[in-house]
Amino acid sequence: MTDTASPADEAGAEPAPLAPPAKADFGAWLAVAAGTIGAFMATLDISIVNSALPTIQGEIGASGTEGTWIATAYLVAEIIMIPLAGWLERLSGLRAFLLTMVGGFTLFSMLCGVSTSLPMMIVGRIGQGFTGGALIPTAMTIIATRLPPHQQPMGIAAFGLTAVTGPVLGPVVGGWLAENVSWHYAFFINLPIGVLLSCLLFFGLPPVRAQWHLLRQADWFGIAGIILFLGGLTIFLEEGEREQWFESSTIVAVFAMSMVGFVSLMIGQMLAERPVLRLSLLLDRQFGSVILMAMIVGAAVYGTSFIIPQFLSAIAGYNSLQSGQVVFLAGIPAAMLMPCIPWLIRSVDLRLLVITGLSLLALSCWLETDLTALSTGDVFAESQLIRGAGQTLAMMFLNQAALSSVPIELSRDAAGLFSTARNLGGSIALAGISVVQDQRMWFHQRRLEETISANSVIVQDYMNGQAASLGGMPTAFRALSGTIQTQALTLTYVDMFWMLTIGVIVVLPLTLLLRPLPKRRPLAEMAH
Structure with a gap:
């Protein structure tokens, strides 16, 4: 293969979007496989350390507060890279850009795996976030430029499956590796995948001449x-x-x-x-509505993925692997729905699909508002299966709505804004959870304590019985305090699920502002 350049390149202008071929060849499918695997690897690594975090903290000598930076560093770097990925890809060419990002992601993964201190680990996670953040949006560009329109729905389904299952599979993989092998392999696992990806990209994508002159216009x-x-x-x-x-x-x-x-x-x-980030697109009624819905969906998906393991650990006494298995239930309906995505794109109104997805997401959160201190992972089975279907429909078709609501030449900007909004919604949700947990925990503890009267005969009899069975009144008071804290924490988690439920319901009317997908508009025109 030889480098190619259009007349637009020679004149110093930005190249026009590449047109997809009439029929995908073997190399095109290699490239699509590389894009989807790369997106899977990047999304998997967002959450793979969550289950193993306590073990990692202990081995590198980090406190609980310091250890949160292992997760935060990746998220910060990724959210910065996502809107920059389109510009960097135009600058250096898709193949060179992705080969560089995959190589960097693999090297930074190895750095994380051999880390012996917190600063070393944070540098590795920042590098992972920057390079991994580029793999997610560019996967759609590969589908758009390497597959013809009639085959693009198959590529979309493959990409959607990996993008949705990556975050829910991460805690399971990380927990299993930490429990049965070593936490180091949560990072070393990326080495063979990175090598495979590099080979697929090298043979599946044609070289394109770099557009370094765009630096002058940056x-x-x-x-x-x-x-x-x-x-x-x-x-x-x-x-x-x-x-x-x-x-x-x-x-x-x-x-x-x-x-x-x-x-x-x-x-x-x-x-x-x-x-580099065209915020004027937010003034469009449909696109602005999609961005608001994407933020709420991101908040619901990332928020529940954080709350459920925390509840199971603090209330039900689950270990990291058991909690991860409960979270993974959401991936089952996602895997079942993905083969249907091409048919849904062609046959069902976009608005109906988004309404269905958001409604299922709200229902899944509402089902978790009746938690008690005796709840275990079994009570999340139904809601997780519903959530998996809801987040798949909402995410896939909100993304399509975002791309179809802007002119062809601005579709790359729309894709970057959409991904940024989704991740930003997740960050806002995690910050809100911290605030709600502190404030509502204190509130519920005070309300529960007010219901316990020291002069009540029932309370006195209960405490005397507890003292007799536990070996003294001080122990009985500690047990009562623990019971109050457990009940207050349970009520706090219920409050969080109520807030997520209401948040999703509030944005549901925005679906009325959406327009149907253009029937014959190729994804290449929308995503490039």
Whole structure:
């Protein structure tokens, strides 16, 4: 193969979108396989460390608070890279860009696997986030440019399956490796996958000449703004509650950094001929509605994936592997639905699919509002299966709605904004969970304590019985305090599920603003 360049390249303009072939050859399917596996690897690594986090913290000498940065560092880097991926891909060419990202992801994974200190681990996770964040949006570009329109639904289904199952499979894989092998292999597992990916990309994608002249036209204010604003905002949301918000000088500095980034981003919107993140798209009624729904869906998906393992660990006494298996139930309906996605795209109204997805997502959260201190993983089985179907329909078809609501030449910008909104919704949800857990835990404890009267004969008889069986009144009081805390924590988790339920219901009317998908518009035109 030889490097190719269009006349537009010669003139210094941005190249036109590549047209897909009339029929996909073997190399095209190799490229699609590489894109979907890369997206799977990147989404898997978001959550693979969650189950093994206590073990990792102990071995590298990190405290509980410090250990949260192992997860946060990846999320911060990924949310910065996602909106930059399209510009970087145009700059260096798709094959060279992806080969670089896969190689970097593999090397940073190895660094995480051999880490002996927290700083070493954080550097590795930041590198994983930057390189892995590029693999998710570019998977759709491969499908768009390497498959003809009539075969693109099959590529979309394959991509959707890996993108949806990656986050729910992560805790299971990480928990099993930590329990049965070693936490190091949660990172070493990426080495053979990375080598396979590099081979698939090398043979499946044609080389394209780099467009280095685009550096002269780059929106440098916007690029700096994305790094400072999204990075600072994510850290602010993730760490704010733990650091007591503005009582911490670190949080004040991070907030100031994010505000400087926001100003820089706005300057880029006004001055750049082609902003790296085109926020003006949010003024479109349909696209703005899709972005709001994407944020809420991201909050519900990431929020429940965090709350359920926490509940099972704190209330039901589950270990990391058992909790991961409960979370993985959501992947079963996703796998079953994916073969139907091509038919759904062709045959069913987009609005009906999004309404169904959001309704199922709200129902799954509502089913978890009757939790008690005696609940175990079994009570989540029905809601997790419903959630898996709901998040698959909502995510897949909101993404299609985002791409179809903008002109062809702005579709890459729309895809970046959509992915950023989804991840930002997850960050807001995790920050909100920390706040709600502290505030509502205190509230419920006080309310429960007020219902227990020291002068009540029933209370006195109960405490005397507990003292007799537990070996003294001090032990009985400690047991009562533990019971109150358990009940208060259970009620707090119920409050969280109520908030997620209401949040999804609130955005449901926005589906009325959506338009049906264009029947004959190729994905290549929408995603490139």
